[in-house]
Amino acid sequence: MTRDELCIKRDEALGAFGLSEKALSCTPYGNGHINDTFLAVCKCGKRYILQRINHHIFTKPQEIMENICAVTSFIRKKAIADGGDAERCTLSVVKTRSGESFYEDSIGSFWRLYDFTEGTVAKERVSNLKEFCDCAFAFGNFQAQLAEFDASSLHEAIKDFHNTPVRFANLLRAIEADPLGRVATVRPEIEFALAREEFTKTLEIAHAEGRLPLRVTHNDTKLNNILFDANTDLPVCVIDLDTIMPGYSVNDFGDSIRFGANTAAEDETDLSKVSLDLDLYHAYAEGFLRGCNGSLTDSEIELLPIGAIMMTLECGLRFLTDYIEGDTYFRISRPSHNLDRCRTQFALVADMEKKLEEMRIK
Ligand code: ADP
Ligand code: GN1
Numbered sequence: 001m002t003r004d005e006l007c008i009k010r011d012e013a014l015g016a017f018g019l020s021e022k023a024l025s026c027t028p029y030g031n032g033h034i035n036d037t038f039l040a041v042c043k044c045g046k047r048y049i050l051q052r053i054n055h056h057i058f059t060k061p062q063e064i065m066e067n068i069c070a071v072t073s074f075i076r077k078k079a080i081a082d083g084g085d086a087e088r089c090t091l092s093v094v095k096t097r098s099g100e101s102f103y104e105d106s107i108g109s110f111w112r113l114y115d116f117t118e119g120t121v122a123k124e125r126v127s128n129l130k131e132f133c134d135c136a137f138a139f140g141n142f143q144a145q146l147a148e149f150d151a152s153s154l155h156e157a158i159k160d161f162h163n164t165p166v167r168f169a170n171l172l173r174a175i176e177a178d179p180l181g182r183v184a185t186v187r188p189e190i191e192f193a194l195a196r197e198e199f200t201k202t203l204e205i206a207h208a209e210g211r212l213p214l215r216v217t218h219n220d221t222k223l224n225n226i227l228f229d230a231n232t233d234l235p236v237c238v239i240d241l242d243t244i245m246p247g248y249s250v251n252d253f254g255d256s257i258r259f260g261a262n263t264a265a266e267d268e269t270d271l272s273k274v275s276l277d278l279d280l281y282h283a284y285a286e287g288f289l290r291g292c293n294g295s296l297t298d299s300e301i302e303l304l305p306i307g308a309i310m311m312t313l314e315c316g317l318r319f320l321t322d323y324i325e326g327d328t329y330f331r332i333s334r335p336s337h338n339l340d341r342c343r344t345q346f347a348l349v350a351d352m353e354k355k356l357e358e359m360r361i362k
């Protein structure tokens, strides 16, 4: 779709929602890799987040929206009962004029609208330990809040999303197909991945042996999926709820570490800058365990460091697979973007492997 076509569809979609007045502007927003996100502003100043759901990835947008509506109303009810901030405690879905939670446009793209959560900011990096610890509390608390949510009512947003052995098998398939002849250029990265095939099975084995329960988890616990209060810097709510489904607590922990406790950005090209910041790591662990409020078992706590390595390795496998397949999944803004991202993830895995003993939670 060209930029112009996207604008036309975006305006068609905006018109489908019951806004009290026409939006004055609607411009690209945020740093997500998957959906197209826009900020829509009305004359009165009211703001909305409009998103085109990536339906190549989320193949059943209706099910995603059912999950989101169910989870957000559950969280909102809980917040009201606890005397919390009903407006800002979770995302608030704006319905279409015909009462649906999403709009399908004339070419089969799917759109949804959220109220903009005012007075908040999303962050790509934290500036101190406390901020990261607060963020950990928010993600841990999110999991604890949903402990009583009926997991069987949730649709599986993306099959095998954090099944690392399946991600490993996908990489092998991509290497075999090698559609763009890129395999020859990424031999060291492939060797790095192949050497860790056995490791990829660790969490699946722990689950099969009864040491790692399935819980309702977020599954995409990147720092920029938390909104912070612009004045107090405290977390206000957890967003990007597309991937909520049964999963492992240690993966929610691990994905936050992967992104937020790395001393470099996810797409840094100078790999000497990449390392695990152990102070951030332990600050996060402390906040996460407090947020989970005693719900994690001893064996889950023991597996937290493995979750951090697993999510980092898995993300590296996914970036490498996408690079080999021709960048069809993650949004890129330069030709080697996915390869650069893969390299930072693998460099971080290597550093975590060295620091494993220091990552143990006592
Ligand atoms: P993606 O799945 O592509 O990562 P997100 O749902 O995380 O998309 O949204 C992308 C960005 O848009 C977020 O990181 C955040 O900055 C912003 N955002 C999303 N929803 C809201 C909201 N309700 N209020 C304010 N900002 C939001
Ligand atoms: C994607 O949507 P976003 O940017 O929050 C991806 C995550 C990856 C992450 C890597 C649905 O997250 O799984 O960990 O990029 N989301 C999906 O930055 O695949």
Ligand code: MG
Residues within 6 Å of the ligand: 032, 033, 224, 225, 240
């Ligand atoms: Mg996001």
